[in-house]
Amino acid sequence: MPAFSCAFPGCRRDLLVIVLVVFVGIGLPIEASAPAYQSHGTEGSHLTNITNTKKAFPVLAVNYEHVRKPFEIALWILLALLMKLGFHLIPRLSAVVPESCLLIVVGLLVGGLIKVIGEEPPVLDSQLFFLCLLPPIILDAGYFLPIRPFTENVGTILVFAVIGTLWNAFFMGGLLYALCQIESVGLSGVDLLACLLFGSIVSAVDPVAVLAVFEEIHINELVHILVFGESLLNDAVTVVLYNLFEEFSKVGTVTVLDVFLGVVCFFVVSLGGVLVGAIYGFLAAFTSRFTSHTRVIEPLFVFLYSYMAYLSSEMFHLSGIMALIACGVVMRPYVEANISHKSYTTIKYFLKMWSSVSETLIFIFLGVSTVAGPHAWNWTFVITTVILCLVSRVLGVIGLTFIINKFRIVKLTKKDQFIVAYGGLRGAIAFSLGYLLSNSHQMRNLFLTAIITVIFFTVFVQGMTIRPLVELLAVKKKKESKPSINEEIHTEFLDHLLTGVEGVCGHYGHYHWKEKLNRFNKTYVKRWLIAGENFKEPELIAFYRKMELKQAIMMVESVLPPISPRAIPRVSKKREEEIRRILRANLQNNKQKVSYNKGIWLKLNV
Amino acid sequence: MPAFSCAFPGCRRDLLVIVLVVFVGIGLPIEASAPAYQSHGTEGSHLTNITNTKKAFPVLAVNYEHVRKPFEIALWILLALLMKLGFHLIPRLSAVVPESCLLIVVGLLVGGLIKVIGEEPPVLDSQLFFLCLLPPIILDAGYFLPIRPFTENVGTILVFAVIGTLWNAFFMGGLLYALCQIESVGLSGVDLLACLLFGSIVSAVDPVAVLAVFEEIHINELVHILVFGESLLNDAVTVVLYNLFEEFSKVGTVTVLDVFLGVVCFFVVSLGGVLVGAIYGFLAAFTSRFTSHTRVIEPLFVFLYSYMAYLSSEMFHLSGIMALIACGVVMRPYVEANISHKSYTTIKYFLKMWSSVSETLIFIFLGVSTVAGPHAWNWTFVITTVILCLVSRVLGVIGLTFIINKFRIVKLTKKDQFIVAYGGLRGAIAFSLGYLLSNSHQMRNLFLTAIITVIFFTVFVQGMTIRPLVELLAVKKKKESKPSINEEIHTEFLDHLLTGVEGVCGHYGHYHWKEKLNRFNKTYVKRWLIAGENFKEPELIAFYRKMELKQAIMMVESVLPPISPRAIPRVSKKREEEIRRILRANLQNNKQKVSYNKGIWLKLNV
DSSP, X not given: OHHHHHHSTTOHHHHHHHHHHHHHHHHHHHHHHHHHHHTTGGGOSOOOOOSSOSSSOOSSOOOHHHHHHHHHHHHHHHHHHHHHHHHHTOXXXXXXXXXXXXXXXXXXXXXXXXXXHTOOOOOOOHHHIIIIIHHHHHHHHHHTOOHHHHHHTHHHHHIIXXXXXXXXXXXXXXXXXXXXXXXGGTOTTOOHHHHHHHHHHHTSOOHHHHHHHHHHHTBOHHHHHHHHHHHHHHHHHHHHHHHHHHHHHHHOOOOHHHHHHHHHHHHHHHHHHHHHHHHHHHHHHHHHTTGGGOGGGHHHHHHHHHHHHHHHHHHTTOOHHHHHHHHHHHHHHHHHHHSOHHHHHHHHHHHXXXXXXXXXXXXXXXXXXXXXXXXXXXXXXXXXXXXXXXXXXXXXXXXHHHHHHHHOSSOOOHHHHHHHHHTOOOOHHHHHHHHHSOTTOTTHHHHHHHHHHHHHIIIIIIHHHHHHHHHHHTOOBOOOSOOOHHHHHHHHHHHHHHHHHHHHHTOOOHHHHXXXXXXXXIIIIHHHHSTTGGGOOOHHHHHHHHHHHHHHHHHHHHHSOOOOTTTXXXXXXXXXXXXXXXXXXXXXXXXXXXXXXXXXXXXXXX | OHHHHHHSTTXXXXXXXXXXXXXXXXXXXXXXXXXXXXXXXXXXXXXXXXXXXXXXXXXXXXXHHHHHHHHHHHHHHHHHHHHHHHHHTXXXXXXXXXXXXXXXXXXXXXXXXXXXXXXXXXXXXXXXXXXXXXXXXXXXXXXXXXXXXXXXXXXXXXXXIIIIHHHHHHHHHHHHHHHHHSGGGTOTTOOHHHHHHHHHHHTSOOHHHHHHHHHHHXXXXXXXXXXXXXXXXXXXXXXXXXXXXXXXXXXXXXXXXXXXXXXXXXXXXXXXXXXXXXXHHHHHHHHHTTGGGOGGGHHHHHHHHHHHHHHHHHHTTOOHHHHHHHHHHHHHHHHHHHSOHHHXXXXXXXXXXXXXXXXXXXXXXXXXXXXXXXXXXXXXHHHHHHHHHHHHHHHHHHHHHHHHTTTOSSOOOHHHHHHHHHTOOOOHHHHHHHHHSOTTOTTHHHHHHHHHHHHHIIIIIIHHHHHHHHHHTTOOBOOSSOOOHHHHHHHHHHHHHHHHHHHHHTOOOHHHHHHHHHXXXXXXXXXXXXXXXXXXXXXXXXXXXXXXXHHHHHHHHHHSOOOOTTTOSSOOHHHHHHHHHHHHHHHHHHHHHTGGGHHHHHHHHO
């Protein structure tokens, strides 16, 4: 961040202090003013007379209850944003500590502050989490999902997501049940189903935590998509296991039919979610075909249809996460072909903005919720949980990789396995699922405490050490640049070649079906979902125009190299003369060049 | 809309039918499913077992209550958007009927449909209206307020907004009270204060309605800013009158002190609103100074601070509308200097999108609320109200213009006066204020019915006839193009000249203070609110670069003229040959030109 320290030499600390003062000055009223008016809440729209004349018309009245809800929501979001802002203003800090850790600490501090004042800190409500905070993050992930690496590794991802999560849940549940049988632990009341329920909650890798940490360490694409894909696709397993064990622990008995129905349920939940998402995705694509006269509402359709896909899935207890991802993946190519460039920028920017705020809020609320309690601390149980989490994850990854590597062409190396195992962070989804357990559940507080400890352990210890470890192990980093046209053409060419090879062999593999799908898409689907698909200008010309434009911009920039703020603190006499010369020369130049385009030029040039 | 009918020859009607089917298919469940689950509402998260095995684990469960609220909000917005979309797909309709009218009709239909099903249609809730729907529209208006015409005519606007609204309120209130004294009308129970309260509600011109209608007719800037500015600034008067008369009608007596306090209150409400807005505006500008590392959350700061300015004003019963406008006007120049171009696009796009959706929802809900009732119809009262509205508006505008014209250099012509008087549309603010009246108010239903009638009359009759009238009277239209650089330079020059003239005369007028403000802004404010203000590249160079870029893009476009979809339905052999020739020639061309910039070019060109 040298640009910053250069622009404000010497006053960085003062600025930070100011920012903090502003933040505290604004942040405090949340708690301070809320209770002050709370007692008046039931009186409705009472008017507090500030002038001395008691009977006369009140010149200035206060009615906080009236605006309380939106005002406090806005304040919380503002607090979150200011923290994020402040965090990025301290370059040394952001280089060492991941943002997620810092936000949790902020949450802890705010929660402590609220407790000191004597109020009850708010808890991360599950309804709020699943209906408001989670969808933007998942939609952002789904909409910008790197399709190619995802489909190429989908088998591996599914194995990790399904079998890995099942293994984790049963391994942890079983061993914790064994632990509870030991009398000295003092948890003899916990039955097997409760342990399995707990195992299924705490075993799933969390997409929010993974995104927050992995975006900062720039790991290579393969490992990133493996961990991230797993965290997305294990949602279906988690949903089914959670519902299954909760249902069972109510009834108390498990029959063979129940287990069979559980397996069926898994397919219903995952495929149903994908189906719901795909339907809304096609609807969104179809709607965007007609928006050419009302460009300004285009982005809203994308958000609305996706959100409705998520809600519809949740309504039927299907996997909302898979629905959102399917919706984003399906709609994207068609929507992007239909909407204007500005709409695209807005969608992209807005998704990033929204998911960033949601993430920030989630981590802050995690911290606040930790302070809020109630906790039931049991040393043995909590420490065993943390250790088992690590052990089962490592065993699971090594075991599954051993099998997977037999089928993969590009094998997963030891380093890859280590990062995949170590990157299995737990997060707010686990907390929210634990929080969702009915209050009557005997072990709820114990479970919540253990879940929070696991989350803190993974986010703080693993999240903070993963970057040094990646550097220590010299794991391959992500390439910064986009693939060149050369690479793109060759990849495309190889795909066609492999399809041909498969055709000659008579083996209908991956490439064959991809080709079929592409052809079907081009012949039938695109016609219906993309406006004016049949009358588009040839791609070659469109591409050529884009290239020309890029190059023209480059040319302009090469004539006048971009001037960084540092370069000219003050324009010297000599420099000014030079600038004048360039301007004079170039303007003449331009006039000659574009004299045929007089209309616009004259206006610009008068 | 010829591009559309050309791209889809002959199938436009089919498409509309499809869109409508989609809409009805989606729109219906709002009402149909809501009541179905309503009865279960109190049972909490019950699970409906769809499989036949009653005791086994439910494979597919439904829980609508869980997602009900967000789902229905999303459905309402989707309905509104689809209606807007459908409306713009029928070019003949949108040329004659303003969108606002059509949306009200849609609302009436939807409301009727809900009533036919046997449900109670929802009413435009005042809380929802003032806290969610109104702010985006006002912020959009305030942020993009044309400063120059506004400040130049601020005197005229204030006279219309303050004295005009007062005149309307008292004229209507007084005459309606006189009407109520006639025994045959059957409203002898209505007292003077109630009449004045009603007058103050129904006399204010509505910004939402004015925006909706005036954006479509493209009237000249002067008339537009007069009507629109009036509709924004009369908010303070309306708020004070409303609170004053409501308070008085509770107490029953009015003293001289009360009247005096009322006048004081007016200044507190308006100036207080402006002050609150300005404070938040400066805060937003100051915050945006530090966002260079976290570009993605920049737009949120603009929205959040504005919204909090609005809420803070509302909290103290100040004018929220004036706070929002002050906030937007104050923050804009600094925020725009600090944020990235993409953030700017997002802010602009998002404000337009949001205000457009809010507007759509407001008009649809107005229709639905009309069906919802309850109504108390009194022919004499309603018709007199409508007539008095027109008469008082015309008298007010003519009388005030007579006085104003003595002070104006550019006089308001008869035509201008007519459009200003005729454009005085009433809208949802009046309805919401009426709806806010406590249920115990004896005349509430009568007032609401009269307000709705006035709104419908102004939006339908005046809104639909204003465009033909503008054309019939040949009122000057808005210039489509931006001012040329020539115009800009001369305007600037004249400003400086007039400041000089004022200085020579020793008369400290408009221009003198403007200059002072500009100098103060440049010397002190900008330093604090704009990042790197002291180290910016000279404006001349920045402007030159922008011009060069524009021209480079123009050059590219002149080499390959834009190809409209109509121009090449299929590329002929000959044309293809020609394209190939152009490409070949130009690529060689480019290579020679930019050989010095090999790095990037090679990658593009391989």
